Structure formats: structure tokens, C-alpha cells
Amino acid sequence: MSDALTTGANREKDDPVLEVEGLRKRFGGLVATDDASFAVERGEITALIGPNGAGKSTIFNLVSGFYEPDAGTVRVDGTDVTGKQPHEIADEGLVRTFQTPRKLEGMTVREAMLVGAGDQPGESFLKLFTDAAGVAAAERANVEAAHEMLERFEIGHLATQPATDLSGGQMKLVELARAMLAEPELLLLDEPVAGVNPTLANTLSDHIARLNDDGVTVCLIEHDMEFVMNLADPVIVLDRGSVLVEGSPDAVRADDRVIDAYLGGESA
Amino acid sequence: MSLRERYGGMTRAEQGVSLFVCGFTALLVVALLTGGLTPSYTLYLAGLTGMYVLLSLGLNAQWGYTGLINFSVAAFFGLGAYGAALVTASNSPLAIPGGVLVGLVLAVVGSAVVATAIAIPTLRLRADYLAIASLGLAEVVRQIVLNQRDWTNGSGGLRGIPDVFAGWPVLGPLPGELPGLQFAEYAVGIPGLFRIRVLGFTLGEPFWTDLLNFVAVVVFVAAVYLLLRRVHRSPWGRVLRTIRSDEELASALGKDTYAFKLQSFVLGSVVMALGGVFYAYLVAYVDPGDLEPINTFYVWIAVILGGSGSNRGAMFGGFVVVAIREGTRFASDILPARLPVDVPVLVDVYGAIVSDFGSTRLLIVGLLIVLVMRLRPEGVLPPQRELLWPSALEETDE
Ligand SMILES: Nc1ncnc2c1ncn2[C@@H]1O[C@H](COP(=O)(O)OP(=O)(O)O)[C@@H](O)[C@H]1O
Ligand SMILES: [Mg+2]
Numbered sequence: 001m002s003d004a005l006t007t008g009a010n011r012e013k014d015d016p017v018l019e020v021e022g023l024r025k026r027f028g029g030l031v032a033t034d035d036a037s038f039a040v041e042r043g044e045i046t047a048l049i050g051p052n053g054a055g056k057s058t059i060f061n062l063v064s065g066f067y068e069p070d071a072g073t074v075r076v077d078g079t080d081v082t083g084k085q086p087h088e089i090a091d092e093g094l095v096r097t098f099q100t101p102r103k104l105e106g107m108t109v110r111e112a113m114l115v116g117a118g119d120q121p122g123e124s125f126l127k128l129f130t131d132a133a134g135v136a137a138a139e140r141a142n143v144e145a146a147h148e149m150l151e152r153f154e155i156g157h158l159a160t161q162p163a164t165d166l167s168g169g170q171m172k173l174v175e176l177a178r179a180m181l182a183e184p185e186l187l188l189l190d191e192p193v194a195g196v197n198p199t200l201a202n203t204l205s206d207h208i209a210r211l212n213d214d215g216v217t218v219c220l221i222e223h224d225m226e227f228v229m230n231l232a233d234p235v236i237v238l239d240r241g242s243v244l245v246e247g248s249p250d251a252v253r254a255d256d257r258v259i260d261a262y263l264g265g266e267s268a
Numbered sequence: 269m270s271l272r273e274r275y276g277g278m279t280r281a282e283q284g285v286s287l288f289v290c291g292f293t294a295l296l297v298v299a300l301l302t303g304g305l306t307p308s309y310t311l312y313l314a315g316l317t318g319m320y321v322l323l324s325l326g327l328n329a330q331w332g333y334t335g336l337i338n339f340s341v342a343a344f345f346g347l348g349a350y351g352a353a354l355v356t357a358s359n360s361p362l363a364i365p366g367g368v369l370v371g372l373v374l375a376v377v378g379s380a381v382v383a384t385a386i387a388i389p390t391l392r393l394r395a396d397y398l399a400i401a402s403l404g405l406a407e408v409v410r411q412i413v414l415n416q417r418d419w420t421n422g423s424g425g426l427r428g429i430p431d432v433f434a435g436w437p438v439l440g441p442l443p444g445e446l447p448g449l450q451f452a453e454y455a456v457g458i459p460g461l462f463r464i465r466v467l468g469f470t471l472g473e474p475f476w477t478d479l480l481n482f483v484a485v486v487v488f489v490a491a492v493y494l495l496l497r498r499v500h501r502s503p504w505g506r507v508l509r510t511i512r513s514d515e516e517l518a519s520a521l522g523k524d525t526y527a528f529k530l531q532s533f534v535l536g537s538v539v540m541a542l543g544g545v546f547y548a549y550l551v552a553y554v555d556p557g558d559l560e561p562i563n564t565f566y567v568w569i570a571v572i573l574g575g576s577g578s579n580r581g582a583m584f585g586g587f588v589v590v591a592i593r594e595g596t597r598f599a600s601d602i603l604p605a606r607l608p609v610d611v612p613v614l615v616d617v618y619g620a621i622v623s624d625f626g627s628t629r630l631l632i633v634g635l636l637i638v639l640v641m642r643l644r645p646e647g648v649l650p651p652q653r654e655l656l657w658p659s660a661l662e663e664t665d666e
Contacts, residue, residue: 090520104517115523125504139660143661
């Protein structure tokens with residue numbers, strides 16, 4: 001990995017899992033994403049940072065299919081997914097979390113976890129009747145996997161708690177654990193530590209690093225520059241809907257344009 | 269497990285509901301024995317309950333599982349009722365021999381097709397569009413039935429619908445072959461205090477026919493309930509519950525929410541149509557009055573009261589709605605038209621209540637809803653805390 005800083009994104013990556021090209025989205029008169037292009041290299045933790053309102057969440061929504069782009073393309077693992085439905089993009093191996101944690105009413109934590117598992121035979125209405133044994137076997141395996149995953153995130157004791165009774169930080173952990181049950185190629189995390197106390201933020205940071213060691217490619221959004229400095233490399237800086245610079249954390253932190261963007265963003 | 273242990277293992281709500289249902293049933297039996305209710309009417313009530321239970325179960329599979337708002341319960345009920353009536357009623361030009369099975373198939377297929385037709389354009393849009401479209405559908409179905417007179421006989425309705433098993437090999441002639449049971453009249457009581465006459469009726473062929481109809485309803489309700497319970501606690505049902513809570517989350521996790529919503533909507537509509545089919549055989553007569561929006565309203569009450577998302581709750585809700593509908597009818601018959609004591613305002617209020625029991629019924633329903641929403645917003649029997657495929661837990665914990 002080089003210490004170099006590129007103006008705009010570094011587009012020369014060997015094995016990108018995600019490629020975004022010329023993405024554009026406007027809301028009325030506001031251009032939220034303005035010709036954004038970048039790539040996420042396999043096996044790395046790439047951070048997308050930028051001041052509030054820079055368009056980070058909008059990019060995630062465009063990439064994961066929740067918004068329809070006005071222009072541009074998105075490729076996951078070489079497959080063009082532009083304009084596809086969120087569930088189709090998830091099937092390509094891209095799993096995202098949301099900036100505000102989503103609660104599942106009336107479910108226990110492990111039930112909420114089980115929704116994450118992909119390719120469940122029991123999700124076919126017919127198979128519930130034609131292949132009850134297969135459904136039961138898959139469900140048993142998934143329940144076991146859910147318990148294991150919760151253990152890995154050190155929240156095994158929450159398994160049978162109501163999913164709505166969790167603290168904000170526990171919810172973030174469950175979301176992360178659930179996303180992992182889906183066995184993603186690429187994990188998109190929108191502000192994984194927003195509103196979480198510093199101790200838990202460190203725990204989450206460790207978990208993300210460990211997932212990455214296990215081979216999961218991560219792309220995360222963060223508003224707080226300090227948090228990503230120890231975790232991510234490279235860092236892509238967004239400002240007013242397009243990519244300003246990309247580089248190593250230290251190089252990005254020292255760049256005047258980045259400092260200006262943050263200062264400008266904060267004073268606006 | 270003994271009955272006592274079973275009762276002890278229930279939640280308080282379950283105990284309350286069991287006591288209520290048992291008490292109410294006991295009341296019916298007493299009324300039956302003392303001549304307050306005829307045997308046929310009692311069976312009719314039971315059949316009506318089964319019909320409402322089917323409607324509530326159907327709506328619960330849409331609103332309770334998935335959060336889909338369907339204001340055309342009466343329309344799907346009507347598709348079932350008219351589907352059955354058109355091929356069997358004596359004054360229907362389309363009646364065919366052996367129409368009972370055809371009617372059932374017609375109702376199931378017809379309701380599935382209509383449900384799909386209305387769901388496809390609306391389910392991709394925001395949730396309110398389905399609600400609006402379904403409101404329209406209810407009126408469209410009602411108007412078609414009213415105006416397509418050469419088939420439906422318009423507001424006159426279709427009559428002479430045979431019994432479920434009419435013309436069947438064994439079950440058809442069975443009621444006529446069963447012996448008439450005569451119950452002699454007895455007088456019971458405590459000497460000097462009170463005396464009432466009990467029994468004193470004959471159970472003949474009409475009774476056996478009604479009983480057979482009732483058994484058919486019970487079998488169908490039980491089968492539908494077991495099917496719904498199975499799918500509700502399956503991974504399929506779990507996706508529906510996720511959609512109800514947070515559709516975006518479901519799609520972010522790779523679930524084709526549109527397909528799941530469509531399945532849930534069609535399933536619920538078919539169950540409602542089954543309710544309609546049974547209604548047609550139960551009362552042997554259908555008319556467009558059955559398709560009034562008020563019937564949709566009653567079913568919504570049943571589901572919300574019972575506890576959205578709970579199959580048992582929907583069954584209980586259906587029971588309560590029949591208790592209110594028929595109970596108030598009963599009350600209006602036995603209450604004196606005037607208050608015996610002469611208190612100025614009270615007399616007027618009482619007079620208004622008794623003279624117009626249709627409105628009073630709505631008043632009671634309204635009060636009940638306000639009470640439940642205040643005291644127990646999740647309904648009387650909300651869904652269980654965890655719904656997992658039963659055999660999936662055997663090896664982990666418990
Ligand atoms: N659905 C939407 N409708 C209208 N404006 C939106 C919508 N989503 C985002 N925006 C606007 O786009 C800009 C970028 O928002 P966002 O992507 O959430 O920023 P960030 O996540 O970087 O803080 C903001 O000005 C925001 O108000
Ligand atoms: Mg954001």
C-alpha cells in the first residue's frame with residue numbers, strides 16, 4: 001500500500017469488489033452525489049469519510065439499490081448492478097447496514113439474526129410442505145450459526161432477549177453479526193459507531209478488524225475522522241457529493257483540501 | 269398433561285380467554301337446554317363463528333404477518349360466497365350439478381386471481397396504495413354483484429344453496445338416515461324457589477344436516493389454522509414479520525419483499541374466500557348486503573382486538589365479534605322496550621339504545637376498541653415472544 005495521495009479516487013486497483021463510476025443523484029435542486037467514482041479493493045477496509053451532508057449515505061443508498069441513480073454505474077464483483085433491486089444486489093454479495101439501527105419488533109435477538117441467513121429453503125412457501133425435513137435441517141443449522149455468531153461478537157447472552165430491548169451499542173453489534181450471517185463479499189457499514197460510547201466503539205472497531213482478517217472486504221462510512229484512522233486504509237474523502245482525495249490515513253489527515261472541507265463543512 | 273397443569277402453564281391473558289370462551293360456551297349450552305336457543309340456531313352461531321374466524325385468520329395473514337392493509341375483506345368474502353352460490357343456488361342460471369366442489373375451486377382460484385391483480389400494481393408502491401385500491405375493489409365487487417342481475421339476481425340475492433354434502437355418496441343421505449332423537453321435557457329447579465323447563469325438542473334430519481355443515485366448518489377452520497401456524501413460524505413467516513417491521517431491512521438482507529408481500533396477500537385473500545364459501549352453505553342464501561363495508565370493519569376489529577400477528581388472537585377476535593353481533597340481537601329481543609322506572613334522562617337514553625340496536629352494536633364495538641387500545645394496545649392474545657420452526661431448537665438449547 002502506498003502512502004501516496006491521489007486527487008480524486010485511486011482507480012488503479014488490482015482486484016476491486018466494488019466499482020462506482022460517474023454516479024450522480026439529485027434531489028430537486030440539490031445535487032447529493034455529483035459524478036462520484038471510486039473503487040473498493042478486495043480484502044481491504046476502505047473508509048468513506050466527509051463532513052455531514054457530504055453525500056456519504058446517499059452513495060451507499062445508490063450502491064445498494066435503495067436509490068435509483070440519475071447517471072453512472074455500479075459494479076459488484078464485476079457484475080453491473082446499476083438500477084437493480086436491493087435484494088438482487090444483496091444476492092450479489094453486497095450487504096449493508098443502516099446509519100440508524102433497525103429494530104425488529106416482536107422478535108428475539110436470535111430470530112432477528114436468522115433473517116440474515118441467505119438461501120433458506122424455509123423461505124419458500126411450497127417447501128414448507130414438500131420438504132419439511134430439509135427446512136428443519138437448514139433452520140437447525142442456521143440457529144446454530146446464529147448462536148455461534150452472537151458468541152463471536154460476545155453477545156451470546158442476548159440470544160433470547162427481545163430485539164427491541166437492546167441498547168444502541170448492542171443493536172450495532174447485532175446488526176454487524178446479522179450482516180455476517182449473510183456471508184457477504186462486501187460489507188457496507190454506515191456509521192457503525194455513531195452514538196456509541198468510546199469503549200464500545202473500540203470493541204466494534206476490533207470486531208471489524210477481525211472480520212477483515214477473516215477475509216471480508218469492508219467499506220465503511222464515518223463522520224468522525226479519528227475513528228477510522230486506526231482501522232481503515234485507504235481513506236476516501238467525499239465533499240459535496242464527489243471524491244476529493246484518496247490515500248492512507250496519515251496522508252489524508254495532512255492534506256489541506258481535506259482540512260478545508262471539514263472546516264468548511266463544519267462552519268456551514 | 270392434566271387440565272389443571274395446562275391451565276397453570278398459561279399466561280394470564282390465555283387463562284382469561286379460556287375462561288371467557290368456556291363461560292360463553294356454557295351460556296350457550298344453558299340457553300340451548302332451556303329453550304332460549306333452538307339447536308339449529310346454536311349450530312348456525314357456531315358456523316358463523318367459524319366463518320368469522322376464517323375471515324380474521326385471512327386478514328391476520330395480511331395485516332398481522334406482513335402489515336398489508338386490506339380494506340376489501342368483504343369483497344374476498346363475497347368472491348367466495350358468490351363463487352359458491354353461482355354454481356349451486358337454485359335461482360342461479362349458472363348452477364351445475366356437483367357444484368359444491370366446483371364452487372370451492374372457483375372461489376379459491378377466483379380470489380387468488382383477483383388478489384394478484386390488485387396486488388401487482390400496488391405492492392411496489394407505498395403501503396397506502398394497496399389500502400386505497402382495496403377500498404375501491406370492495407365497492408367494485410359490490411356494484412358488480414348488484415348490477416349483474418341476470419347472474420346474481422341483484423339485490424334479491426341467490427337462494428336455495430344446498431348443504432355442503434348434498435349429493436355426496438355417504439355424507440349426503442346421512443342426515444336422513446340418522447334416527448330422530450327425542451328429548452322429553454323435564455322441569456328442574458329448587459322447590460319453592462324457581463322451576464324451569466329444559467329440553468323438550470326433537471333432533472331430526474334438519475339438525476343432522478346442520479351438524480354436518482358445522483363439522484365441515486370445524487374441519488376447515490382447524491386445517492387452515494394448522495396451515496397458518498406452520499407457515500407463520502417458518503422462515504417464510506419470519507421474512508413477513510421482518511417486512512412488517514422494516515421492509516428496507518428485509519430487502520437489504522436479500523429478501524424479495526415484493527414476492528413475499530404478494531404471497532402473503534394472496535394467501536390471506538384465499539382464506540377469506542373460504543370463509544365466504546362456508547357462509548353461503550351455512551345460511552343457504554347470499555345477497556349484496558353481505559358485501560357492505562361494515563363486514564370488513566368487523567373483521568378488522570376481530571384482528572386488532574385479538575392481537576395483530578397472532579393466529580390464536582384472530583380466532584378469539586372472530587369469536588368475540590360474533591358474540592357482539594348476535595349477542596346484541598339477542599339482547600334486543602329480551603330487553604323490555606321501556607325502562608320500568610321513570611328517571612327522566614335515563615328513559616330517553618335507554619329508549620334510544622333499545623330501539624336502535626344496530627347502532628348500539630357499533631357503540632359497543634367502539635367502546636370495546638377504545639378499551640382494548642387503552643389497556644392492551646397489542647391486543648388480547650398478542651403473538652408469542654419467539655416463533656421458531658419447532659424442530660430447529662432440539663439440539664441447541666431448551
Ligand atoms: N431522500 C432524500 N431526499 C432529499 N434530500 C436528501 C435525501 N437523502 C439525502 N438528501 C440530501 O443529500 C445530502 C447528502 O446527504 P447524506 O448522503 O445523508 O449525507 P452524509 O451521509 O454524508 O451526512 C444532504 O444535503 C441531504 O439533505
Ligand atoms: Mg449519513
